[in-house]
Amino acid sequence: MESSVRKKILIVEDSKTVTKVLQHLIKNQPRIEAIFCTNMAEAVVVLDQFDHQLFAAIVDLNLPDAADGEVVDLTLSHNLPTIVLTGSYDNERREALQSKGVVDFITKEGRHSYQLALSLVLRIDNNTQQTVLVVDDSATIRSMISSLLRRHLFNVEQAEHGKQALALIANNPNIRLVITGYQMPELDGLTLVQHLRRKYDYDDLCIIGLSSAGETSLSAKFIKFGANDFLHKPFCHEEFYCRVNHNMESIERIQLMRDNANIDAMTGLFNRRYFFDKGRQLLEQSHKQQLPVSVAVIDVDHFKQVNDNYGHQAGDMVLQGLARVLKKGLSRFLLARAGGEEFFVLMPGIDSERAHILLDTLRQVLADKPVKTTDNDITVHFSAGVTDEWDISLEQQLNRADQFLYQAKHRGRNQIVSDRCAAGSTMV
Numbered sequence: 001m002e003s004s005v006r007k008k009i010l011i012v013e014d015s016k017t018v019t020k021v022l023q024h025l026i027k028n029q030p031r032i033e034a035i036f037c038t039n040m041a042e043a044v045v046v047l048d049q050f051d052h053q054l055f056a057a058i059v060d061l062n063l064p065d066a067a068d069g070e071v072v073d074l075t076l077s078h079n080l081p082t083i084v085l086t087g088s089y090d091n092e093r094r095e096a097l098q099s100k101g102v103v104d105f106i107t108k109e110g111r112h113s114y115q116l117a118l119s120l121v122l123r124i125d126n127n128t129q130q131t132v133l134v135v136d137d138s139a140t141i142r143s144m145i146s147s148l149l150r151r152h153l154f155n156v157e158q159a160e161h162g163k164q165a166l167a168l169i170a171n172n173p174n175i176r177l178v179i180t181g182y183q184m185p186e187l188d189g190l191t192l193v194q195h196l197r198r199k200y201d202y203d204d205l206c207i208i209g210l211s212s213a214g215e216t217s218l219s220a221k222f223i224k225f226g227a228n229d230f231l232h233k234p235f236c237h238e239e240f241y242c243r244v245n246h247n248m249e250s251i252e253r254i255q256l257m258r259d260n261a262n263i264d265a266m267t268g269l270f271n272r273r274y275f276f277d278k279g280r281q282l283l284e285q286s287h288k289q290q291l292p293v294s295v296a297v298i299d300v301d302h303f304k305q306v307n308d309n310y311g312h313q314a315g316d317m318v319l320q321g322l323a324r325v326l327k328k329g330l331s332r333f334l335l336a337r338a339g340g341e342e343f344f345v346l347m348p349g350i351d352s353e354r355a356h357i358l359l360d361t362l363r364q365v366l367a368d369k370p371v372k373t374t375d376n377d378i379t380v381h382f383s384a385g386v387t388d389e390w391d392i393s394l395e396q397q398l399n400r401a402d403q404f405l406y407q408a409k410h411r412g413r414n415q416i417v418s419d420r421c422a423a424g425s426t427m428v
Contacts, residue, residue: 006030007055007125010046012037012071013085014063021114022058032121040066040074047078054080056103056124058117061086061093069097076100081124081153083117098237101151123245124153130248131155131174135165135192136181136210141233145179148240162187166195169205176251177206177244182218190225197226203254206247264337266316267323272344275336279346279394282334286348287391293348294355294388295397297405298326300341301381301413314373318380321371329362344398352388356418359384363416383408386418 011034013019019036026034035050037043040063047054057075061084066074075082082102086093094105104120106113132154134145146156157172159165161184169175178196182189193207208229209222219230228250229243262274270278286293300306300322307315319341326335326343334346347355363382370377385404387397404417411417 006033007121008032008050008053009034009121010037010043010050010054010057010059010075010080011035012040012043012057012059012063012075014038014060018060018085018108018114021111022118025111025114025118029118029122031125032118039063040071043071043074047074051078054078056081056083056121058083058085058121061097069093072097072100072102076102081151083120085113085117103152104238104241123249126248126252127153128155129174130176131157131172132177132179132244133157133159133165133168133172133175134179135159135162135184135189137161137184138181141181141210145240148237149244152241152244161185162189162192162195165192169196175205177208177248179208179210179244181210182222190221193222193225193227202226202228203251203258206251208243208247267320267337269323269327269343270334270336272336272338275334275338275344275346276394279334279344282346282348283394283397291349292351292388292390293346294350294352294386295394295401296345296347296355296359296384296386297338297398297401298343298345298359298382298384299405299409301383301409303341306378306380310373310376310378314376314378317373318371318378322366322380322382325362325366329358329365346394350388352386352418353420355386355388356416356420359386360416363414367414381414383413384416386416388419 009032011022013022013036022034023036026032035046037046057080059071059075059082061069061072063071072082072084084097084102084105085108086105087108089107097105103124106117132149134142134149134156136142136145137160142158146158149156155174157168157175159168163186165178165180166187169178180189180192189209193209196205196207207227208231209219209227210231210233211218212233219232222230228247231240231243262270264271283293300318303315303318306318323337330345330347333348336344338344350358363384366380366382370379383405385401385406385408387400387404389397389400408415408417
């Protein structure tokens with residue numbers, strides 16, 4: 001999951017060698033840009049100037065003007081997630097830093113150490129888009145775990161028992177990780193895991209179980225009931241973060257593979273296969289709820305001429321420009337590139353008359369704002385067919401919409417034809 005805006009981080013490091021390595025690594029990282037300082041005095045100036053623009057900090061524990069780690073207190077005082085670099089491992093110092101709330105403590109052992117530091121920045125950037133649910137009947141435990149998660153910029157929800165957790169998950173599709181205790185009123189942790197696994201696959205929702213010392217067999221029970229992982233209480237912070245990060249990275253890798261399988265590389269829209277898989281589900285839901293559902297087929301007018309006159313690169317940019325307009329205007333619906341210059345839309349909850357008006361508005365928006373390509377501004381028009389014919393398959397709806405698209409092309413292009421107007425005016 002990549003952020004659309006480059007995150008600005010502060011790096012405070014007095015070693016020229018380490019600085020060069022970090023500069024090289026960041027140069028190849030499109031999601032991060034860095035402001036480098038060589039001492040604490042410079043960091044104070046940068047923090048005053050860029051305080052609210054900075055996302056995180058990577059700092060050397062021992063600086064010429066801050067030999068006792070004062071720079072860590074400085075960055076934490078500005079609420080910056082802070083990753084500490086040090087030349088030697090000291091267990092007492094590590095525990096002291098963790099108690100202050102640093103993200104992590106990394107020993108300088110070569111290039112991989114600095115790669116790890118940057119990967120942690122990317123990890124906490126991803127975390128801002130993730131929600132974790134903490135479930136435990138102890139307010140103290142919930143507060144402690146929530147505090148650890150927020151230190152890494154996760155969004156956090158809390159529940160006192162399993163029934164409350166199920167209600168929160170049903171209303172919050174952004175929850176990707178559940179951390180749950182065992183003994184709770186209403187619904188215990190094992191039963192909660194069973195309920196969740198009936199609805200959510202391992203790839204869609206991660207679950208980490210918790211137990212107190214002495215409950216030796218509980219870890220196996222949690223895993224067998226469907227948890228991804230397990231932690232014994234009390235746990236050290238480093239183990240907690242390792243298990244949370246490992247599980248989040250696993251679910252993100254799977255999501256990335258799904259995206260690669262379901263997303264059209266050129267436009268960033270869903271592809272034809274995903275449209276049919278998801279579209280059939282949405283159509284079935286709409287029929288069960290007795291809701292109207294419209295399907296549209298959209299086609300760029302005279303697209304071959306664009307390729308012939310301006311080149312295929314310009315043609316690709318035209319398709320990307322159209323995709324941006326459609327995605328913005330149809331964000332709550334299922335939109336896909338079907339192939340070539342053709343797009344499909346499935347719009348649950350609206351009839352073909354409303355869908356016609358919506359698409360015609362987007363047609364006018366696109367016609368009024370030419371697509372900028374490398375060498376030209378190209379005015380783009382499209383035609384579309386729309387139907388809301390009830391109680392037929394998705395394939396049949398698409399075929400009917402495609403017939404209306406053919407009518408739109410036959411009538412002169414740059415227009416919408418739908419059920420309500422197929423035999424007469426096109427409402428243009």
